[in-house]
Amino acid sequence: MDTAKMINLYGCYPEADLMDFVNAPLGKGLPIDKPLKPLICIPTTAGTGAETTGTAIFDIVSSSTKTGISHRNLKPTLGIIDSLNTHTLPPAITASTGLDVLCHSLESLTAIPYQKREAAKSGNPLHRPAYQGANPISDVFSFTALKLCAEYLPRATHDQGDVEAREKMAHAATLAGVGFGNAGVHLCHGMSYPISGLNPAGYKHPGYSVPHPIIPHGVSVAVTAPAVFKFTASSSPERHLQAAEAFGVNINNVKRESAGEVLSEAIKRFLEKLGGQPRGLKELGIKRGDIDKLVDGTVPQRRVLVLAPGLVGEGRVVMQEGEVEAQRGELAGLLEEAMEW
Ligand SMILES: [Fe+2]
Incomplete structure (x- = not known):
């Protein structure tokens, strides 16, 4: 497409x-x-x-x-969305493509709000970015997609013949597309591009019968998700708690300060339930010595980094002196944390 x-x-x-x-x-x-x-x-x-x-x-x-x-x-x-077209997807591809839906919905839901997006205020409509930041319309799409994904992705993955789960996932993918296509994605996607692009150890994801190394897009976004949402939670704890609730967590007695930890744990449990997923970058053959190169590949992804809540330079395309170095440090810290869990 x-x-x-x-x-x-x-x-x-x-x-x-x-x-x-x-x-x-x-x-x-x-x-x-x-x-x-x-x-x-x-x-x-x-x-x-x-x-x-x-x-x-x-x-x-x-x-x-x-x-x-x-x-x-x-x-x-x-x-034209017809879930019949997905009925013969093998389990590994169902899981990794579905994890893309999961991160689209989580990232667009937690992207910086539209009114904090400096570039969105550009006077010339032609120069406005496609991604506007989280807003009340995209929230409806992103949150519905998240709930569908949390409930039906494990079913669609573990039972190829689960027609209802296939249908709900097709619905979730399109809803999440509308959500992130308007609000945008941020850190999982920004870091995923060099993770998949560099693939320093030549990792080939199990279940993919292709004649070359591959870190599927969905795997490369989800692998950093536990670290990313722990980092972003302080900017919008309620949203992060709502997201944790979508995974079935009882958030009644959870403190706002624990939102990041709670969502991070919920994502880890979800990935375990899904099965076949790396428990960190280390299992993709990535070493600590590769982090610098991964940061080099993430920094140019301005289009999505400007939407990352809590990241140095939040909401701004133009960075000030010293900010680039500080942002590199934050990205390196996130990748370090995503090494293993
Ligand atoms: Fe994606």
């Missing part, structure tokens, strides 16, 4: 250079200033929600990283 979006884009801009529309600072980040051709997207997994979003993500092989193009004109004209 993302490839189709890019074919549509460059088909409509035959003179453009490939990097013209790619997110800055890796590309020029030019706005798409005219409508594209109609595009119909039909998902075959319950994962990306790409049929709803104005984002296309791809690998830049020469710099071993992933980035993308984001603009509302990239949004498909129509999405």
